[in-house]
Amino acid sequence: MERIILHLDMDYFFAQIEERENPQFKGKPIVVGADPKEGKGRGVVSTASYSARKYGIHSALPISKAYELCPNAIFLPVNMELYQKVSENIMEIVKKYSPKWETVSLDEAYLDVSFLKGYKGTKRGATSFPRKGEEGGGGVGVLAEKLKKEILEKEKLTCTVGIGPNKLIAKMAAEKAKPRSELCSTTGAKPNGLLIIKPNQVEKFLEPLDIEDLPGIGPKTAEKLRIIRINKIKELKKLSKAKLKDIFGVVGETIYERARGIDEEEVIPEEIIKSIGKEHTFERDTRDPEIIFKTFDEIIEEIGRGLSSANFSFKTITVICRFSGFETHTKSKTEPRPLKMGGAKVKMRMKSSLPTLKNPTQDFEILKSESKKLLLKFLIENPKPIRLIGLRVRIC
């Protein structure tokens, strides 16, 4: 059964919201992210407006570097509450367009519009890709334009939409439609795009793209492929499934399928959260136990709060520690699974296991004591100054 999947991607989301809230910033370089602290900040850029991108500023760039590239940019802190609210408003609009929708992140969503017949405003329903001579106009294109228009009118924000026969192609179409960086030369240019890839166009669409444009291929995988002279998806397709599996395991098989535009992933309403965590980077590396444990206590409290709102019980505790030089390590402890045994008596619990969890209050005490034990081990066995500490728990 052929599907029609739509991917919605808000344009420079955080920065665009700030621009909307402060019209005097319009067209100016806006950088939403960590405090640059006169170039000494340790965080990164969350989102940069397109006029900021002209200076080479982009998401995930160290904020110190961004400051260096454009000290006069408008640097704003991340106002997550606001972005969350705006995101909810947008999702309210999105889900009106199909009962089969999925939120990916604050600024991204998928819609499966395969079964949407006779959608209002389209002559023959949204269930079709455009026919000859109506590129961007007929069928699902009309629906997409309507969605874009509604978001613009209600939220005053632009977005880019990609459409294809599956999630993979829809996402890549949106990515392609939105010139990633400085390609928009006009000040304050907004991508505001729409790209439809029909099933018979998938091959032609994919082959000239860079391997790193394929979701799942990041810098590391791309580097390995480049060594063997594979730069474009077309070249990637020359590798057999077995070969890819040899090099990259399960991921390799996925890459094989994706390079051919094959993706059967369903649009699913909600993912179940499997773990929650919190981490903190110090302003400067430290060995001061006061600072370290005070911060860690706050992290524990925070996780405790998160847990209590979600049923409060966990299986595994992982403590993360990053030392000077970005050297990162983890230590974890897992509660033993209920020992199902052939009628014998209860076995002694292993020394290395977590005590059995009973109720929220006790869970919290265990979380506190066990996580601190793990952190302490780090301090004992590694004398380096500490850059970051974190805590993560697997929920059960």
Next chain:
DNA sequence: AAGTTCTTATTAC
């Protein structure tokens, strides 16, 4: 030998 747990690596937003 099989099943768990621990740790690291990679990806993505």
Next chain:
DNA sequence: CTAACGGTAATAAGAACTT
């Protein structure tokens, strides 16, 4: 001097450890 590099979450792989 070539690095500068947050926070949150998922998943895979292999080693180490238990049963």
